[in-house]
Structure formats: C-alpha cells, structure tokens
Amino acid sequence: MSSVKLWRTLLILAVVAVAGVLLLTRPFRLGLDLQGGTHVVLEAEPSPGIGTVDDQTMQRALAIVERRVNGLGIAEPIVQRQGQRRIIVELPGIDNPQQAIQTIGKTALLEFKSPTGETVLTGADLATASLSRDQFGRPAVAIEFKPEGARKFADLTTRYVGQVIPILLDGQPISTPVVRTPIPDGKAQIEGDFTVEEARHLVVQLNAGALPVPLKVAEVRTVGPTLGRESIDQSLRAGIVGAALVFLYMLLYYRLPGGIADLALAAYIIILLGAMVGLQATLTLPGIAGLVLSTGMGVDGNVLVLERIREALREGKRVRAAMDEGFKGSLRTILDGNVTVLIAAAALFYFGTGPIRGFGVTLTLGIVASMFTQIVLTRLLLSIYIDRDPERAARQLLPGGAGVSQ
Known part of the structure; x- marks a missing residue:
C-alpha cells in the first residue's frame, strides 16, 4: 500500500472512529413528534x-x-x-x-x-x-x-x-x-x-x-411520549429492513465489489449519525425521512460507479483503468444530483420551520457524508481490492469479461 493510500485509510478510520464514539456516548436530541x-x-x-x-x-x-x-x-x-x-x-x-x-x-x-x-x-x-x-x-x-x-x-x-x-x-x-x-x-x-x-x-x-x-x-x-416511542420503533424497523434488503441486493448482484459498497454505506450511516449527535441536530420524523432519502442517494451513487466500471470492462479496458474511468465518468453525475438536492435542502432550512428545517439539516448532512463515502471511501476500498488481486477483481466486477491486469 502506498503512503498516500495509507494516510487516506488512517484519515477515514479516524473519521469513522470519532463518529462511532459520538454515537455511542451521546444521546440523540429528539423532536416533539418523537419524544413528546x-x-x-x-x-x-x-x-x-x-x-x-x-x-x-x-x-x-x-x-x-x-x-x-x-x-x-x-x-x-x-x-x-x-x-x-x-x-x-x-x-x-x-x-x-x-x-x-x-x-x-x-x-x-x-x-x-x-x-x-x-x-x-x-x-x-x-x-x-x-x-x-x-x-x-x-x-x-x-x-x-x-x-x-x-x-x-x-x-x-x-x-x-x-x-x-x-x-x-x-x-x-x-x-x-x-x-x-x-x-x-x-x-x-x-x-x-x-x-x-x-x-x-x-x-x-x-x-x-x-x-x-x-x-x-x-x-x-x-x-405523549408513547406515540413518539412507537414512531421511533416503526421507523427503526423500516430502516433496518430496508437497509438489509439494499445490502443483500448489492452483495448478490455485484458480489464482492457490492460488499465493498455495502461497507462504505455502513461507514456512511455511522458518520451521518455521529455528525448529527456531534452537532446536536434534532431528529424528527421528517428528519428520518431525510436520512432514508440521502441513504438511497448514496446507494444510487455506488450503483452508478459500479455500472460505469462494468461498461469500461466490456470495452476491453484493464481493470485499473476501468475503475478510474468509472469514477471519473460518474463523478459529474453524482455531483450534479447531490448539489441540486443540497440547494433544495438549503431552501427548506432557510424558509422552513421546526420539523421542515430538521428535514433540511438531516438531508444536508446525509448528502455531504454520502459524497464523502462515494468519492473517497468506496474508491479507496476498490483500489486496495484491485491492487491485491486484479484478476479476481475483474471476474467479480464483470463475470466472464476482460480486463485481467492493472
């Protein structure tokens, strides 16, 4: 592993570790609709x-x-x-x-x-x-x-x-x-x-x-807090089931690269929740909706990258070049989509009140964390995986396809 990759890895691990500590040691601030x-x-x-x-x-x-x-x-x-x-x-x-x-x-x-x-x-x-x-x-x-x-x-x-x-x-x-x-x-x-x-x-x-x-x-x-407790429980169940289905789909369809994307998505969730706790952002039902929406956009970005890599492999490019082209080709699309959502989230925060502002805050934090994990973490993990075994990476990314060397 090169020194650049090592420092990037240590930086990402530090970010995830800090977010995890905040998540474990500080309570969430809940809005009226969740805590009564x-x-x-x-x-x-x-x-x-x-x-x-x-x-x-x-x-x-x-x-x-x-x-x-x-x-x-x-x-x-x-x-x-x-x-x-x-x-x-x-x-x-x-x-x-x-x-x-x-x-x-x-x-x-x-x-x-x-x-x-x-x-x-x-x-x-x-x-x-x-x-x-x-x-x-x-x-x-x-x-x-x-x-x-x-x-x-x-x-x-x-x-x-x-x-x-x-x-x-x-x-x-x-x-x-x-x-x-x-x-x-x-x-x-x-x-x-x-x-x-x-x-x-x-x-x-x-x-x-x-x-x-x-x-x-x-x-x-x-x-009453009972209604809020029921809302939290139902939201947690829905979130866990939805995340499990997404993780399973990525793993079955993209195999090990999909598992790498799942790992980046798990890091994204930890970073997002840790940032919300650290910034003392208040979680409301609309805020949970913003969290789910930004998670979906994170999955969408990873799918876009992996599909672009597959297209490059089908064109006969080497696996390392295919990965670079996949990220480069999807970067503009990812940025355009996320920036437009950020503009909408900023408008909600500026003109909205209460839970609407909470939705805007959660959506903004989610988009920022999502772009970080898509552009930095997913690329780093895929790069490490490809460097270790380019032939296997090519077979996993495109079963039966070309591109068996770096």
Whole structure:
C-alpha cells in the first residue's frame, strides 16, 4: 500500500472512529413528534394602553417569546406566527409544561418604585440579569442597569436611604428591600422566596424583555411520549429492513465489489449519525425521512460507479483503468444530483420551520457524508481490492469479461 493510500485509510478510520464514539456516548436530541412534549397556542389580547394589535407588535412579541423559549434550553423548539394574532410554540420533552407556559407568556413588566409609589425604573432600564445567591445562600437574581438606568438607580438609592423600595413584577411585589447605602454602580440583587427554577425563569424573562402585548393561552395540547416511542420503533424497523434488503441486493448482484459498497454505506450511516449527535441536530420524523432519502442517494451513487466500471470492462479496458474511468465518468453525475438536492435542502432550512428545517439539516448532512463515502471511501476500498488481486477483481466486477491486469 502506498503512503498516500495509507494516510487516506488512517484519515477515514479516524473519521469513522470519532463518529462511532459520538454515537455511542451521546444521546440523540429528539423532536416533539418523537419524544413528546407540549403544543401551545398564544393569542394576543388588546388592552387599553396598547390599542390595535398590528403586525409590528406581533413581530416584537414573536421575537421575545422566541428568546424566552431559547433561554429555557429546550431542544428544537418551534415558535411561529399563526394568523394575525396568534403564536404557536412547541416545546419537546419539557418536565413542567405549566411553568414553561407561564415563563413564555407572562408580560414580565419589572418596576422599581419609590416609597411614594412612583415608578422610577422598569425592565427597559436593565442591561443584564443573571442567577445568583443572596447572603443566606438562597436563589436570587443579580441585575445590572444600563448607564441611564444606573443614574436613575443611584438617585433613587441616594434619596431614600433607610426606606423601602418595592420591586414589582407584573404589578405583584416580589421583593421589598431596604436601602442601606447609596448604590452608584447600577448593580443590585432581587431577593425573594424563589426556588432555583423560579429564579432562572425570571432571569429568562428579564433578559428577553417585556412583551409588548399581553398573551393568553388559547390552546394547550400534550403529545405523549408513547406515540413518539412507537414512531421511533416503526421507523427503526423500516430502516433496518430496508437497509438489509439494499445490502443483500448489492452483495448478490455485484458480489464482492457490492460488499465493498455495502461497507462504505455502513461507514456512511455511522458518520451521518455521529455528525448529527456531534452537532446536536434534532431528529424528527421528517428528519428520518431525510436520512432514508440521502441513504438511497448514496446507494444510487455506488450503483452508478459500479455500472460505469462494468461498461469500461466490456470495452476491453484493464481493470485499473476501468475503475478510474468509472469514477471519473460518474463523478459529474453524482455531483450534479447531490448539489441540486443540497440547494433544495438549503431552501427548506432557510424558509422552513421546526420539523421542515430538521428535514433540511438531516438531508444536508446525509448528502455531504454520502459524497464523502462515494468519492473517497468506496474508491479507496476498490483500489486496495484491485491492487491485491486484479484478476479476481475483474471476474467479480464483470463475470466472464476482460480486463485481467492493472
């Protein structure tokens, strides 16, 4: 084996090994349709201080809800508009649906009032909020104001030393601290009877900003994990049966070269699944469809290469030259077919939402992994096989045909 082939072999083995380790050590992120979760429909409610709920208001509300959902750390959430005044939120695999709904739907108007009841600062004056602990080790929220807010806060704490400054969230008192000394740096801490989870959700709300319009929960639908489990089981069975039939066909029709193509296809599946786990891509039912589609295109590419090699052998070319011509002649066709699918997958990812984007991601990863195994791995394995025994390779590739030397 030449040094070039040796390095290529080591590189491919390293890629497959890394993908295999990721696949064995990290769990798959599953979408709502596979692991269950909550489907929520939020509807904007006009209020006297807001007036008409226009498109701009809803776009702001959508952006804030999306930031809040992302702050919850939920895998592959879906946040999208429905009609003029509704927002759809899908939350896969959450443990506490009601608390999540309250977090994403609350108006979250934070107010710092003077002892006389005047609102001096609001959440709009905040720069950041983070989870912290009070002097007794209890969960609290550390906040830092913007420069203008810091000035207001310094004036407030200087003017009312020794007095109570109520802190309200959506009109409800959450903390009533007593000002001991002026605070000129614009940093403070909100203390209350919080659990860690409540404090974390408050941080999410404050960092995302206040909703421009109140949102009410118009619909809540729970997708049970049983349906997702059945979908996974059925998809796995279908995938295993389909892959086994494809592997068997390639082996029976193309014999040992078909077995080499099967080996490359198995490596492709490991690389694809490992890449999905490593990139934390979320697997959905449409994503499984994308995986199956890209696998089919990988098989199609290998069949195209082997048939081109057979054509070259029938023309009387030597087996090594036939292999080179087979890959060279099919490369453009493979690239054209895969690039057009990649363009379609990019469009699905850019314009789609939720599971449609998952389909686009899976299809893109599948196409890239498929081209790698077809162009690099299959060619390397066939080359090694032909170099070891060109006569047998010729007989296997074209029974009874010519081309018995390199």
